Amino acid sequence: xxxxxxxxxxxxxxxxxxxxxxxxxxxxxxxxxxxxxxxxxxxxxxxxxxxxxxxxxxxxxxxxxxxxxxxxxxxxxxxxxxxxxxxxxxxxxxxxxxxxxxxxxxxxxxxxxxxx
Numbered sequence: 001x002x003x004x005x006x007x008x009x010x011x012x013x014x015x016x017x018x019x020x021x022x023x024x025x026x027x028x029x030x031x032x033x034x035x036x037x038x039x040x041x042x043x044x045x046x047x048x049x050x051x052x053x054x055x056x057x058x059x060x061x062x063x064x065x066x067x068x069x070x071x072x073x074x075x076x077x078x079x080x081x082x083x084x085x086x087x088x089x090x091x092x093x094x095x096x097x098x099x100x101x102x103x104x105x106x107x108x109x110x111x112x113x114x115x116x
Contacts, residue, residue, distance in 0.1 A: 006069040009100035011056075011078060013044050013108040014064040020091065020114040034060035037115045038086025045079045046071055048095065060084070066105070073102045080111055090115050 017037045019030055034040065039060045044067065047053040052072075058065030060082070079095040091114040100106050 004069060006103050008069055008071045009073055009102055010067050010069045010105045011044065011046070011071055011098070011100065011108060012064065012066040012105050013078070013080065014110040015042060015060075015080065015113055016063070016110055017060075017090075017113045017115060020116050032115070034084075037090065037113070038084050039082040039090060039113070039115075040084035040087075041082070042113075043081040043083065045081055047076050048079050048081075055081075069103065071100045071106075073100055075099050078108055080113065082113065086115065 017032050017034065017039065019032050042058050042060055042065070044056045044058070044065060045053060056065060056067045075097060077095040077097055080092045082090045082092065093111050096108055098106050098108060
């Protein structure tokens, strides 16, 4: 009990959403929730666009997500891809390069998503 299968490393990411411009409800740069941003889910993409890439989908309201311990050890590119009614307007950070180690959690820290 309490054991999880380990077939690589895990990756953890957290996010926060801020509006990019002031509007009638928020100041510029103010934190907003997923509903206001029009984002329902976020996918953590591993090596986006490559044949061996993977994706892990998380509920936006969770504010964080972790993969299983199935990311191959080595250096990978990671990016966030939002989905939802206004997700195409969201500005996400450029892909992050990080080292994954067998049996360890790689923490990508908190990533800022901006929406107009």
